[in-house]
Amino acid sequence: MELVRLKLVTIVAEAILEKRLLEEVRRQGAKGYTLTDARGEGSRGLRTMDWEGKNIRLEVIVGEEVAERILRTLQENYFPYYAVIAFVENVEVVRGYKYV
Amino acid sequence: MELVRLKLVTIVAEAILEKRLLEEVRRQGAKGYTLTDARGEGSRGLRTMDWEGKNIRLEVIVGEEVAERILRTLQENYFPYYAVIAFVENVEVVRGYKYV
Amino acid sequence: MELVRLKLVTIVAEAILEKRLLEEVRRQGAKGYTLTDARGEGSRGLRTMDWEGKNIRLEVIVGEEVAERILRTLQENYFPYYAVIAFVENVEVVRGYKYV
Amino acid sequence: MDISELLRLNLLSPMVLAFFLGALAVWLKSDLTFPEGLYATLSLYLLFAIGFKGGVELSHTSVQAIALPALATLLLGLLTPVVAYFTARRYLRLDEANAAALAAHYGSVSAVTFLAALSFVQASGHRAEGFMPTLVALLEVPGVILGILLARRASRGGRLGEAIREVLTGKSVFLMVGGLWVGVLSGEEGMKKVEAFFVAPFQGALTLFLLELGMVAARRLADLRRLGVRLVLFGMAVPLLHGSVGLVLAKWAGLSLGGAVVLATMAASASYIAAPAAVRLALPQANPSLYLAAALGVTFPFNLLLGIPLYYATALRLWG
């Protein structure tokens, strides 16, 4: 089994940001992503209308450096204005070299 | 990058418990939550009707103590009666001080 | 609190594989699973039609050995033909003895 | 039209056929699934539409006309859970919680079975009173509450008030009663505006719904095999009992033959939309396989296939 140790970055954000966040993570070097629809509450309550969907939960598996770049962009350009949460975990990925 | 080490508690439970579980985690000290719809099987098979939805997958990011309180409540008040699974991971959270 | 250290195996794959993957993980020894609908992109772009749904995100909590067996099967029988990603994490599970 | 002809018509309606088609899908292990949300959408639509039609009818019904039938319905709502409870305790030898769970289901009403009865009556050339959907809303609630009350000793104290609140504000009851009020207030004027959405396509939407329901029911059959033949018998005897009581009370309340068959069917039916959710929350220690398999796997198809024609045949004698 060829397991590679990588970072799993999970971002939960208001659904309206979907397009922008996908571009963002791609620009920072992510090779792929997985996205699920979610709902939730945090410090900022409800935000836009349901017509735009609610929250998205975006997962990207990346190397350590890319992970850091993604988090930094989020912190600078999204955290001040939008409802976003982001966190990182260590995961072991099958054929992980594909994703860095 | 200000990453704070916190606990990610994930709870999968029958959808009918949504309202109660959200109150529960809030009461134990969670500042927010993220919820996705899920389906699944475990030791107890299907439970209520589809009209009530199926399973929910509830994630809360909390400090160690709150995590423990949540798990204890689950074990005492929900595990004996309902289909629930719960587990904890370590995650590093951007601006994590907001969530404790 | 009786927390047991187990493996959380997450598999993201094209939705059409749902039935087969569920059989597969069961055959390798998983006692349950949790499944959410997801979408995503990776190295292989879009694959089948939306009518079949998109991606699924399958989580199984298992012991170390079963985790390994599952990953090996995936690598041999699915990775060459289908769009799949799989990774493992350590989690602490309430009443974890139920799942091994 | 004679009864065998009516039976054929009943069996061969698109709704009933769709139910069996759904069961067949499970049996053949087809990968047919309903998209998430479609089942909920159809339920929402059907419940609101039933309530709305009932409300519009009610808006031109006098209090006198409905007073006795409403009383009869309330009596049914009190009697049938008790009958079901003691039958379950004695005959099935269930503990209090499980018997109470069954009581809640058999004490309230299945909206789809109600609709099947209405179609049957129409096809047979009779006519049920316009306010029947009002009675459905009336019968939906007390059974569930009484069931929970019966289990009070069994339940782990406390939460009774919460449970009743949850039944009353639960989406099924809320939609049906809410639709009723919208119907009462907007009347025929309102009906004209939304008829093409809530009335004309109704039976077609019901057909799709039954396709899914057939799949759900078929998945319950495995449970049924495990739970045994006594439960099957229970699921057929209780409707017959309740149906008879329904006919008697309908006669007493002065309903027409058509209305009587519908009321009897309502009494005979077991809820599988509102009751399961309420019971799951209020009586978590009761076994859901038990009550879902009985209500959906036995009683629902039993009423659809045999129950309704039987209540009709009996009513023909009583009213003849």
Added chain:
Amino acid sequence: MDISELLRLNLLSPMVLAFFLGALAVWLKSDLTFPEGLYATLSLYLLFAIGFKGGVELSHTSVQAIALPALATLLLGLLTPVVAYFTARRYLRLDEANAAALAAHYGSVSAVTFLAALSFVQASGHRAEGFMPTLVALLEVPGVILGILLARRASRGGRLGEAIREVLTGKSVFLMVGGLWVGVLSGEEGMKKVEAFFVAPFQGALTLFLLELGMVAARRLADLRRLGVRLVLFGMAVPLLHGSVGLVLAKWAGLSLGGAVVLATMAASASYIAAPAAVRLALPQANPSLYLAAALGVTFPFNLLLGIPLYYATALRLWG
């Protein structure tokens, strides 16, 4: 039919009642929820259907007939955001970003309010010009863009072009304008084919939509309490202002009484479908609670209940 009768009819239509039923659901803490996707499906359907009907009408409207009304609509699209902006700055003492966000909302149009006005006018025995839905599509866009322009200094530079692009290709505008073109090109022939889907069930679908909208609006009421009474006054004064301007321009453009009431209502209404999304992306520093509470929590029910009959009563004088 006198005005009190019309008011009753307006209040007791299934759509308006459904809106309040939705609010009641929230208030009673019912667990009623719409399945994910149903709200989006209904929006999609309603927007496309509005556009399509407008297009079919347009396909047999001469350029002369629509030229002046279209000009009047464009003028409204330029005037109303400016009025709303300065009212918000002066009276609410908001910063530039928040005032601009409100301007964008009150400068564009609420499709549902438009439809309510259309029904009201029909019920009162008048008739609006067939091309009114065309004007809705025309009024939807400029308000949002002007609002964003007004906030340009406030916004953190750059993204203006992107924001305008996002409004124009945003799904709300795209569906309505797209439906319009499909309607124009396929004309009456096309209408015959799809009438039973896009026209007949329309008001019923709108009823379901309003049930959900009532729930969304009620959840905003908490925000409203926090934001204070000045915002409530703003949410009622601005529509009256805009409605008056709308009537004057309608007169100038030679619209019929029916068309004038509908155009006034369009001007008076605040968008809560296209605008919020566009504003959230272009002006993230504006507070969404503010503009959603005002548009959906105050102005929408205000127009539904009082605004439309008022514009009608005023028009009766002006056209009488």
Added chain:
Amino acid sequence: MDISELLRLNLLSPMVLAFFLGALAVWLKSDLTFPEGLYATLSLYLLFAIGFKGGVELSHTSVQAIALPALATLLLGLLTPVVAYFTARRYLRLDEANAAALAAHYGSVSAVTFLAALSFVQASGHRAEGFMPTLVALLEVPGVILGILLARRASRGGRLGEAIREVLTGKSVFLMVGGLWVGVLSGEEGMKKVEAFFVAPFQGALTLFLLELGMVAARRLADLRRLGVRLVLFGMAVPLLHGSVGLVLAKWAGLSLGGAVVLATMAASASYIAAPAAVRLALPQANPSLYLAAALGVTFPFNLLLGIPLYYATALRLWG
């Protein structure tokens, strides 16, 4: 009505226009998306409704009337995949798996193209036999199975039986054949009950479906550019070939002009609902971009725009 007029009518139907509107949405990078579940809901509805209407028609068709046309359809189901397979091998120089995958798609049938042909024929004043939907169900399956058989050497052994099982119980085939049975058994009586849901709104629902399909197809165009001009030619030549064979067999089977055009179109169309799923599971080594781009990106619009009028013009000669 002359052909240019028919062509115009065909192009300007709401369905065809919606398809191009969907493509435009992708091209303009609009954020228009269909809520999860709506596409699946519409597919489910359309497939069941097609089957149901076919079944009701079948319920009053004699065996003699349908025997020869059914035989012709089966022959098409055997011939067309073989033709497609060898064309793909020779002309596109594909390996066995990919050629077989294309064969499976071109050997079965696209329900939406079928419906477009039906509308076209009606608009031209002709009439297709009532049992045509029955033939669709008949043509849906053999192509897929034969395709998989053709690839047997290519496929990694084993799973053939499983694959055939999966086609037969797959949701597309199951819904269409299931709807057919419901229609046959419930007949005109059943039709009356559910007409307002399964028949009247059908073309409108199809319009929404095509809006989404246009988006899916447009996303395939990038693939197409990569795969090259030979695939585009293949996607237009094969329908012409199959359409001609279809006309000849229709003549032989004694179908009317209307029926012949529809049968030819069925033969000429390539499945993009049932076939892709079956092929993906049975022939995972085949490249989905290839067969989806060809079937949905080339052949579907080709038939919609040019194919159907061409088969009609040819039929006019043959039947004239």
